[in-house]
Amino acid sequence: MAFLLSFLYLRLVEQQRYILHADLDSFFVSVERILDPSLVGKPVIVGGSANRGVVASCSYEARAFGVHSAMPSKQAQKLCPQAIFVSGSSAEYSRYSKWVSSIIADMTPLYEKASIDEFYIDLSGMEKFFGCYSYGQKIRSRIMEETKLPISFGLSANKMIAKMATNQAKPNGHLFIPQEKILDFISPLSIRKIPFLGEKTEQVLNQTGVKTIAELREVSLEKLVKQFGKQGMFLYNSARGINRSLVEPYQESKSLSVERTFDIDTNQKEWLEKVIVMLAEKLAQELRKEEMLTSCITLKLRFPDFKTITKQTQISYTASTKKLTESLLHLFQDFYKTGTKIRLLGIRFSELIKGNQQSEMFNEEQTDLYKAIDEVKLKYGFGKISVAENLDMGNVKRNQDVRSASEKDE
Ligand SMILES: [Mg+2]
Structure with a gap:
């Protein structure tokens, strides 16, 4: 009975989902x-x-x-x-991206920032109060009026179809695909239109005569799994317009941080800079592992009397070790008074968003990230110093509420 009820509940939830995907045009x-x-x-x-x-x-x-x-x-x-x-x-792209985010945050209860210019908004439940499609148009109008940026959106029952609808609506348009129209909508489209379907997979499918989504639906699950492994299930569901991924709430305050308390208070500037380089590399690696980009970096210094100061700066979205390290070193050089002893040093990356190819491509040096890391290493030479090997870098902290945490610091 419980099973039946939860099954019915899931069916109900599934039927009532309204997901809006919005994407700024070029x-x-x-x-x-x-x-x-x-x-x-x-x-x-x-x-x-x-x-x-x-x-x-x-x-x-x-x-x-x-x-x-x-x-x-x-x-x-x-x-x-x-x-x-x-x-x-x-820097302007980051500023406009945050502006659009703030409008969406103001108008919707749950949204995901999928990249610098792309958002998923869960409007499920709102259809009782407004038509979701007309509400989507309201959101779009406000973004265009305030920021002057053109934006397109798609609305449907799941993230995948909403994104496909946006792509069809672009540029400067919008499209609603109700649940019962999903198959009609996707069937004639090329399999290339399935989000996140790789070029290689497309080629392999084309070779077996599968060009449209309707043709993909003719291929059995067994055959797809045999040919594509895990991805087979994704293809099978995609061909049927099924996608269960959830809108992941975006938290402006999400952050990654790491800090190091020294055994002996120190005022050796060069050594402190080396610690910053190492902490930055560790945290940047973590950032890339989570496929995130940051646009706000913070340096924290605690003195022997436990007085703590933090200094923050806004940068353009990045996960590049080189860029992050340079910005942190600038911060440090700007506000560290030579000779002052330091008890604890920490860094934090906040205002994180999912890393996206577009903005990564924009930073040319990111195409050769490891080279950049090596350059920084060469420049500061921390790999050679013995003290580095003894440094316990501490654990990376994932903080969901940065503001209150930093208030406690002061
Ligand atoms: Mg775009």
Whole structure:
């Protein structure tokens, strides 16, 4: 009986889900056009230059020539010689991204920030009070009115279909796919339209004559699992428009931190800098492991009398050890008074979002992250010093409530 009830309950919950996926249209380009309106209506490419780097974002005018993100800039320049290359203003992108987040946070009870320009919003239950589709349009209008950024959205019964709906609605549009229309919607689409389906998988399926989602639905689960292993189940469900992943609530205050209390209070500046480099590397690794990016770094210093100070700075979203280390060292150099003894040193990364390919591509050095780490190591040479081996770096703390924690510090 309990089983039956929970089954019925799950069915009920499933039927009542309304997930909205919102995605800013060619986000970096849109921000550039606000900063420089002369770019409006022209083919614009953000990232790299005509000779090097990769395309991070491109306008729809550039896409008409076959340019797309992740393409080498050199190739993009050949396809569209009249394109205007912009190197990018990553701090502005972070600022606009946070602005959009704050509007969504203000209007919805539960949302996930999937990347710098992409959001999932769970509107389930709200249909009793408003139509979810018209509420989605309200959210969109407010974002466009306040920030002047174009944004598209899709609404459906799960994250996957909502995202596919957004992609069909783009640019500057919106689309609602009710539960009962899901199969009609996806059947004629190419399997390429399934989010997170790799190019390799697509090729393998194409070779067996499967091009559309309707054709994918004809392939048995057994065959898919045999051919693709674990991914087989994902393909089987996707072909049926089934996706059970939840909207993961976004917490602005989520953070990662690590700190080290010294056995002996120290005022050796160079040694303290080395500790910062090591802690930064440890925490940056953790950040990348969790596939997150940070846009706020904090340095904490405690003195022998237990007085504690923290210094914070906003940076553009990154998980690059090099960038994080440099920013932390700047902070330290700015506010450490030479000669002052330190008892404890800590660092914290906050305002985390899920790392996304787009913004990672934007930071060119991230394409060769390990090289960057090695460069920092070479520059500061901490790998060679014996004291480093004895350092206990402490455990990384995941903090869900940074503000109250830091208040306690003071
Ligand atoms: Mg976008």
